[in-house]
Each structure stands twice: as C-alpha cells, then as structure tokens.
Amino acid sequence: xxxxxxxxxHLVAMVAWVGTMVAIPAVLARGPATADLVGRLRAxxxxxxxxxxxxxxxxxxxxxxxxxAFDDTWLQVKLVFVLALSAVHGVMSGQLxxxxxxxxxxALLRSLHWVVLALLLGAxxxxxxxxx
Amino acid sequence: xxxxDPLRRLRLAGLIEGTTLLVLLLVAVxxxxxxxxxxxVSVMGPVHGLAFVAYLVALVDNLAGGGWRPxxxxxxxxxxxxxxxxxxxxxxxxRREAAQGGVA
Numbered sequence: 001x002x003x004x005x006x007x008x009x010h011l012v013a014m015v016a017w018v019g020t021m022v023a024i025p026a027v028l029a030r031g032p033a034t035a036d037l038v039g040r041l042r043a044x045x046x047x048x049x050x051x052x053x054x055x056x057x058x059x060x061x062x063x064x065x066x067x068x069a070f071d072d073t074w075l076q077v078k079l080v081f082v083l084a085l086s087a088v089h090g091v092m093s094g095q096l097x098x099x100x101x102x103x104x105x106x107a108l109l110r111s112l113h114w115v116v117l118a119l120l121l122g123a124x125x126x127x128x129x130x131x132x
Numbered sequence: 133x134x135x136x137d138p139l140r141r142l143r144l145a146g147l148i149e150g151t152t153l154l155v156l157l158l159v160a161v162x163x164x165x166x167x168x169x170x171x172x173v174s175v176m177g178p179v180h181g182l183a184f185v186a187y188l189v190a191l192v193d194n195l196a197g198g199g200w201r202p203x204x205x206x207x208x209x210x211x212x213x214x215x216x217x218x219x220x221x222x223x224x225x226x227r228r229e230a231a232q233g234g235v236a
Binding site: 053054057058061064065083086087089090091092093094095097098 | 138174178181182185186188189190191192193194195196197198
C-alpha cells in the first residue's frame with residue numbers, strides 16, 4: 001500500500017514539475033514577453049516546479065528503496081535523465097530571474113521545453129521498458 | 133536576506149550537502165565496515181544523494197543567472213565532491229553575497 005502511495009505521489013509530482021517546465025518556455029516561445037508576463041510565470045515555477053522537483057526525488061528514492069532497485073541498470077540510466085532534468089530546472093530558474101531583471105527573454109529559455117521533453121522521453125522510456 | 137536570494141539558497145544547500153557527506157563518510161561508512169551496522173549507510177546514502185541534487189540545482193540556478201567567471205563555476209561545482217569543500221567555499225560565497233548587497 002505504501003509503495004502504491006509513493007509511486008502515485010511520485011507521478012503527480014513529476015506532472016507538476018515537468019508540466020511547468022514545458023509550459024513556461026512554450027508560453028515565452030512566441031511573441032514578445034513583457035516584464036509583467038515573466039513575473040507572472042515565475043510564480044508557478046516557484047510554487048509548482050520547485051516543490052515538484054524535490055518531491056519527485058524524495059518519492060523516487062522512496063520507491064527505489066522499497067523495491068531495492070538501485071542496482072538495476074534501467075534506474076541508473078533513468079537517474080541520468082532525471083539529473084539532467086534537474087540541471088535544466090536550475091538553468092530555467094536562473095534564466096527566468098535574468099529575464100525578470102533585464103526585461104529580455106534569452107533565446108535558450110524560449111526553447112528549453114524541447115530539451116525537457118527529450119529528457120522526459122528518456123526517463124519515461126527507462127521506467128516503462130526497464131531494460132536489464 | 134531571505135531564501136528568495138539564489139546565492140543564499142546555494143549556501144544553505146552547500147552546508148546541508150557538506151554535512152550529509154561528512155555524516156556518510158565519518159559515521160555511516162565506519163559503522164558499516166568496522167561495526168557491521170549497515171543501516172545508517174542505507175539511510176544516509178539516499179539522503180546525501182538528495183542533498184547533492186539540491187546543491188546541483190541551486191548551483192545551476194546561480195550560474196544560469198549570470199555574473200560567474202568560469203573559474204568560480206568550476207570551483208563551486210568541484211567542492212561538492214570533496215569533504216569539507218562546501219564549508220570552505222561558503223566563505224567565498226558569503227563574501228560574494230555581501231558584495232552583491234542582497235540583490236536577487
């Protein structure tokens with residue numbers, strides 16, 4: 001029962017985290033971005049993406065401990081993708097802060113949603129396929 | 133200065149990461165190999181892993197905001213791999229924070 005709960009919470013946290021990291025660059029990708037828009041997008045990043053990141057890791061580790069999966073190749077590969085996603089989170093945070101301060105949206109920030117989706121594809125593929 | 137400042141978050145993450153690393157290396161690992169008690173390693177391993185990830189995210193957050201020289205980026209990244217590294221680097225981060233004057 002606990003495992004079912006932690007897997008569920010892991011997935012919900014993942015949706016909140018990754019969903020926000022896809023939505024924000026996608027909104028900024030088209031057209032001009034005002035300082036007001038950037039400011040309003042920083043709020044869901046702080047309230048959804050960052051807690052989501054921490055909860056994904058916490059529940060993910062809890063899941064792995066319960067089924068003793070740390071030695072499994074699929075999880076080790078998945079961790080690389082999730083670590084990269086975590087680094088992208090940091091990049092997005094810094095770029096949003098810079099955009100808020102300068103009023104200009106960096107080109108990198110406008111395209112980060114594609115990077116997030118590519119890394120998500122890798123992580124989910126490992127979790128579903130679980131290659132030996 | 134509150135935790136809304138990314139540099140303050142990096143300092144806190146560094147201190148937590150450094151502490152978990154020391155507990156892992158100086159308490160948990162000796163308990164496992166010298167006393168045959170692996171329980172603490174099983175706990176501290178994932179805890180330190182989580183702390184390391186949090187430090188990594190905080191570090192990249194700061195780097196992506198701009199204003200860091202490549203040498204300082206390298207140092208801030210490498211200190212997480214060395215026992216006491218983040219504590220020593222915290223002194224440099226504190227000076228940087230003071231120089232920034234609290235601007236987020």
